[in-house]
Amino acid sequence: MTTPGSVLVVGASAAGLTTAEALRRKGFEGRLTLLGAEAHLPYDRPPLSKQVLSGEWQPERAQLRPESALAGLDVEFALGEAAVGLDATNRTVKTERGRELRADAIVIATGVRPRAFPGSAGVGGVHLLRTIEDTLRLRGELSRARRLVVVGDGVLGAEIAATATALCDKVTLVGPQAAPMELQLGSAVAKALAELHVERGVDLRPGVGVDGLVETDGHVSGVRLATGEVLEADAVVVSIGSIPATEWLAGSGLTVENGVVCDAHCRAAEGIWAVGDVARWHHDGLGRSLRLENRTNATEQGLAVAANLLGEPRPYAPVPYFWSDQFDAKIQVFGLPGGEAELVEGDLGFDAGTGKRRFVIRYRQDGRVSAVVGWNMPKQTRLHRAAVVDAFAQVAAPI
Amino acid sequence: MKITVYEDKCCGAGSCVMAAPDVFDQRDEDGIVVLLQEAPGADQLEAVREAASICPALAIELDEAA
Numbered sequence: 351m352t353t354p355g356s357v358l359v360v361g362a363s364a365a366g367l368t369t370a371e372a373l374r375r376k377g378f379e380g381r382l383t384l385l386g387a388e389a390h391l392p393y394d395r396p397p398l399s400k401q402v403l404s405g406e407w408q409p410e411r412a413q414l415r416p417e418s419a420l421a422g423l424d425v426e427f428a429l430g431e432a433a434v435g436l437d438a439t440n441r442t443v444k445t446e447r448g449r450e451l452r453a454d455a456i457v458i459a460t461g462v463r464p465r466a467f468p469g470s471a472g473v474g475g476v477h478l479l480r481t482i483e484d485t486l487r488l489r490g491e492l493s494r495a496r497r498l499v500v501v502g503d504g505v506l507g508a509e510i511a512a513t514a515t516a517l518c519d520k521v522t523l524v525g526p527q528a529a530p531m532e533l534q535l536g537s538a539v540a541k542a543l544a545e546l547h548v549e550r551g552v553d554l555r556p557g558v559g560v561d562g563l564v565e566t567d568g569h570v571s572g573v574r575l576a577t578g579e580v581l582e583a584d585a586v587v588v589s590i591g592s593i594p595a596t597e598w599l600a601g602s603g604l605t606v607e608n609g610v611v612c613d614a615h616c617r618a619a620e621g622i623w624a625v626g627d628v629a630r631w632h633h634d635g636l637g638r639s640l641r642l643e644n645r646t647n648a649t650e651q652g653l654a655v656a657a658n659l660l661g662e663p664r665p666y667a668p669v670p671y672f673w674s675d676q677f678d679a680k681i682q683v684f685g686l687p688g689g690e691a692e693l694v695e696g697d698l699g700f701d702a703g704t705g706k707r708r709f710v711i712r713y714r715q716d717g718r719v720s721a722v723v724g725w726n727m728p729k730q731t732r733l734h735r736a737a738v739v740d741a742f743a744q745v746a747a748p749i
Numbered sequence: 750m751k752i753t754v755y756e757d758k759c760c761g762a763g764s765c766v767m768a769a770p771d772v773f774d775q776r777d778e779d780g781i782v783v784l785l786q787e788a789p790g791a792d793q794l795e796a797v798r799e800a801a802s803i804c805p806a807l808a809i810e811l812d813e814a815a
Contacts, residue, residue, distance in 0.1 A: 371802065394807060396760075414807065646762065646805045653802070673760045673805070680761055680780065704778075728761030728780020735763075 353660055354454030354621070355380045360433045360443055361459030362386025364394060364645060365626025367414055368652030369457050370425050376660055382425045383451060385443065387460075389430030390482060391420065396645050398485040399509040400675055404516060405489065409482050433460065436602040438619050455659055458599070458610050458624040459652075462592035462643060467501065467563065474569035475585045479506060480592075488587065492517040495584035499573045501560050502589035503530040505674055508543065510587050511552050512676035522553040522581050524573065529556055534672070536687030536713050539723045542698060543676070546707075550677050555581070592643060594628045609641040614665040615658045616651060625655045635667040635742040644672035669735065669742045673728075678706055682724040682731040685738040689715025694722070695730045710734055750794060751815035752801075754782045758808035765804055769796035773809075782808060788815075 357373060359366045362384045370384055386392070392414040401407035420427070428445070435444035442452045464478040475495070477488045488510075492498060496519045500511045503525020511523040511530075523530060529540035530547065547554050555575070564572035564580055572580045594609040604618050605611040609630030612618045616631045624631070626648040630641040647670065654666040674681045696709035708726040712719060712734060718741040724731025752772070761780030765773040772793055774783040789797065794813070801809040 368802070375798070375802070396806070646764075646803075649803055649805060671762060671764075671805075673762060675760070682761060682780075726779070728763060729775040729777055732763035732766065732775070732780075 353378070353380075356382070356453040357455045357457065357659065358383045358385065358441075358443060358451055358453035359457040359459055360385050360436075361457075361461055361626070361628070362388070362392050362427065362429060363459065363461055363626070363648070364392070364414060365461070365628075365648035365652050366457065366459035367392040368649045369459065369625055369655050370423060371415075372653045372656030373660065374423055374425075376656055376662075378656075378660060381453070382423070383428060383453065384425050385428045385431060385433055385445065385451065387430070387432035388481060391415075391417065391427075391429070393482060394645075395480070398482065399479060399506055400513055402482070402485050403479075403489055403492075403510065403513045409486065412482065433598050436599055436604070436622075438603045438622055441621050455621045455623065457655060457659070458618065458622065458628060459626050460595040460598070460628050462627045463595050464589070465591045465593055467560075467588045467590065470563055470570075470586075470588060472568075473563060473565050475583075476563065476570050477585065477587045479510065479587060479589065488585075489517075491585045496520060497583050498522070498585045498587065499524060499581050499583040500587045500589060501525070501573060502587075502591070503527050503532075503556070504589060504591065505531055505534055505672070507587070507589035508547070509674060509676055510589060511547065512550070514587075515551055515677075518585075520553065521551070522555060522573075522583075523547060524555040524558060524560060524575065524581070526559055527556060530554070531674070534683065534687065535681070535723055536689075536691060536711070536721065538691035538698075538711050538713075539681070539687070539725065542707060542709075542725060543679070543681075546677055546679055592627070594630075594641070596628060611639065614667070615663060616655050616666050617658065623655045623659060625651045631666060633667050633742075634665050640670075642670055644670065646671045667742065669738050678726070680726055680728055682728050683721060684723075684731065684735045685713070685719070685721030685742070687713045687721040687723055689713050689720050694734060695727055696725075712737065750791075750797065751788055751812045752784060752786075752797060753810040753812070754784050755808045755810070756781050758806045760806040760808070762805050765800035765809060768800035768803060769793060772797055773800060 559576035
């Protein structure tokens with residue numbers, strides 16, 4: 351493989367920027383361009399639903415790197431300019447301004463966009479959260495709203511509900527699962543999270559679907575549940591999952607199926623790579639394809655793509671990791687929770703000394719450790735990670 | 750080199766400890782990063798670079814010129 355003379359990274363968030371930084375750190379000296387749809391310098395998303403929404407951080411604090419560090423990268427930033435098309439054969443990206451950018455290698459890092467609730471477009475007081483603007487708009491709304499309903503009980507919905515309890519009088523969290531984040535935490539830990547939310551005053555409505563939004567004079571006034579009950583609301587956050595931002599790849603010749611389909615080296619086609627939330631790649635350890643929407647994956651996959659792109663073949667087979675901070679709980683997840691839960695540290699009840707829950711749960715599925723999940727025990731959780739590493743490294747026997 | 754850690758950004762992942770165990774640790778009680786040496790020797794440079802680049806919360810700053 352020859353080293354490319356130029357690289358174009360499409361997407362200027364964590365995954366795209368990490369890839370660019372890693373290329374430079376590995377000695378890539380060619381032309382490097384970072385094309386981003388948002389006008390801002392690259393910023394980090396995990397703080398949006400927590401420190402930025404709460405007001406604890408000024409938005410600038412979420413910037414990924416200081417300007418001086420970005421200047422030192424010798425990268426041509428093309429920000430506020432979305433990609434609208436790709437010619438994979440000629441490795442040319444068309445932008446919304448009508449420019450055509452060609453490079454020897456292209457890295458797709460366009461991330462995901464939040465799924466909207468059907469019929470909610472244009473209704474006042476209904477929010478999605480992905481960008482810094484979304485966050486500031488929601489923050490402004492919550493300074494006026496008394497009753498917030500969060501629709502969707504995944505990571506983002508649970509975090510927003512937790513943060514919002516400090517900002518408005520009444521917060522309701524609605525979702526189809528038996529407990530918030532059940533899919534991401536496993537049922538044993540999700541149960542503890544449900545208890546924590548209730549203790550802190552969240553009106554939790556588990557196991558229920560949402561039929562629609564109720565609108566009064568162009569502004570949302572309630573959420574109608576599948577049971578017929580209407581929850582009154584001054585503001586609604588919709589956090590019902592994300593869709594890979596791949597519309598611009600229509601007609602490109604790449605395989606797009608719930609993300610850009612890649613091989614074990616995160617390669618989508620000759621000279622084309624994908625990284626971060628948008629990439630569905632083959633995880634050799636699991637023996638199946640995987641797409642991860644978490645912050646750690648953006649970085650780790652960026653490092654792997656940079657290595658692969660420069661001709662140091664490195665199959666990408668990470669142990670997935672994410673964290674979530676809600677109220678006084680610091681939750682750490684290594685692996686993909688599921689199966690039987692076993693308490694390996696601490697106690698599911700309150701610790702007499704700290705007044706907090708502190709525990710580590712290990713999940714086992716099909717005879718393998720599938721995950722370890724820690725609650726206010728980050729260090730101890732990491733020390734149990736090794737059990738998960740083994741499970742994710744069991745590569746299928748060579749033929 | 751000079752290393753700065755931001756405790757308020759730290760999420761407790763422990764990635765830094767895995768990358769550079771001679772330079773970083775975590776507090777037992779809350780998992781927050783502990784800097785074992787502020788200005789480690791050159792033999793630690795690669796490991797510290799790795800730690801700073803993989804930190805998912807951007808809580809580690811490395812000044813190589815210092």
